[in-house]
Amino acid sequence: MTPANATIAQKIGGWFSKAPEQAVAAEQAALRSDRFRLEREGEWKRLEAVVTQMEAGRMRRVSDEDLLALPALYRTAASSLSIARETSLDAALIAYLETLTQRAWFLVYGPRASLWSWFKRFLGGEWSASVRAMGSDILIALALMVAGTVVGWMLVEANPDWYYSLVSSGFADERVPGASQEVLRGTLFGHQDKDGLTLFAAALFSNNAQVSIMCFALGFAFGLPTMLLLIHNTALLGAMLWLYHGKGLTLDFVGWLSIHGTTELFAILLAGAAGLHIGRAMAFPGNASVLDAAAAAGRRAAQVMTGVVLMLIVAAVLEGFARQLVDDTPARLTVGGFMLVFWIGYFFAFRRGVRV
Template identity: 45%
Template sequence: MTDHGAAPEQLSDAIRSARFRKEREASWQRLDTLVALAEKRGVRNLSYEDTLALPSLYRQAMNSLSVARAISLDRALLAYLEALCARAYLVVYAPQESLRDALARLFIFYIPQAVRRSSLALLIGFLAMILGAFTGFMLFFEDPAWFYSFVPGALADGRTPDASESYLRSTLFDSGGHRTEALGAFAAFLFSHNTQIAILVFALGIFVTLPSFALTYYNGLMLGAFYALFHDASLGYELFGWLSIHGVTELSAICVACAGGAQLGLAVLMPGNMTRRAALRARGRDAVCLVILAGLMLVAAAFIEGFLRQTVQSTELRLLIGWGVGLGWLSWLMLSGRRQTPAQREASQ
């Protein structure tokens, strides 16, 4: 009895499913075709009529899916409609932009806006570097032996308190013996080394900013002791030019990386009205933008240090290039992205 009763019911469901499909299948197929075209070529390349029809066909498919679920049609049809509606949703509602557009938004809007929102974190990064440099400079004149504690021997490369003024000067000005291949290898080494420092400074920021502050402070100690060495030999101005051509960008990059880490540390230390997890999520976006900026600056600094610092022999020209590049960074970060993106305007409403 049960089997004979179930058979007519299953037959009725099959007939109802076939009728339901026949009445709507043409619109589903057209939607499937439009979605496939949009996935392959982008919505922007659809014709005006197709672009106008796409949201209407999507709503019809969603209604069909709702009805299909309510009257329990066959599973194959449900699976097809669910997959079609999911693909159509991404085409209709998901952001349709190329990689070029995404990068443009990152550099025009997100990075400059993140920098302007990160004033406290940036203050921490630059303050750590400045305090370290001042301390290293003062300790050198207290006792030149501090130089050996702050500056590694490989970095000093013979530029020590025992070196003569003529030798120190020779390390700032080259007679032109650097080959392009050697400079390229030097630039690659510097990029790798500086990137490791920036990543470490950024990663340590999560620990309430103190380790990244300390590491940036130590970099400042090296800088201060190094400058004091040349200042003591009456070469302070020349070293300032030698450092400026790449250091304005490179040292700023390390401070920016420290600020990125500080953003994470501040989220843990001062979450405000949010939970620490929510604060980390909110500040994490700006932190990522800052570390991307630091990486970009390090690439530029490695190129400048490897190819320009030793080929440009004039102190005045070194100063002009270094601080001119620095002014370019500052202008971009302070002036770009003043208006909101469409997504930001929509989120703020």
């Protein structure tokens, strides 16, 4: 036999000699896994049964004894999973324990309330309580919005060229200085079946939604960018008010805007107040640290911003449907006034004793 053949024979012999050892090791691993499962499977099945009943909403079918044992059963399953991973037991057992412990974790440590119950609490007082807690910030934001409107009006009144700086081309179209009363009136009435008004409304909504988000997001910079955004955004409103006022269409423009504007501008007001609330907490943290003060203000402001998103959705619905259906100024003012009274009443008159 040649040396090469001898080497091959030795390797083959080594493989055959190792095969029984590998088979024995695999058999021992399977025995360990089976023994491990048999010792603890009863508790796993009990935990799985409790979790399944609770996930299905059948709490009444779970006995008091099983409810009290739930945390201990979860810890046992988690411990079993740790041991199974460390000792490299079979993959199917590890996957089963991972799924079971994840399901049990949400029941033991997860949120205790459903999304619907949270939503009811949110609308039932938590949102309005958070808004009331930012009363001084709302007044500051309101003053800035009024100031921005006045500044916008005064700038274009002094020099009409300012109009093109304050009002972007997406808003301007036919609404420019020098336009006749007939042209401006035509932008407010009789466009239910045309795309121009819809495109303008969509652009206005998109702008206000972006302003709301930015007012909140930039509040961490001590509220200064939020102030500038509020002034700049309402300067646009002041410029357009000046334009329509010059042609005797002030009330018609206010009615056209009010259908969705009382909701949308209120949302911007609250978003600006939320940003100012965070900025003021960081600038004047009081006895707390800056991070702690910012975290507390951020939680309250985030809750307000959740409601702002809902208000913007309501404004979009009003903008997309009510404005198309209502084509006279008194009716528009009625819808807009009703929404304004509704929001003021909800935030400041509707109280459920919730503290934030």
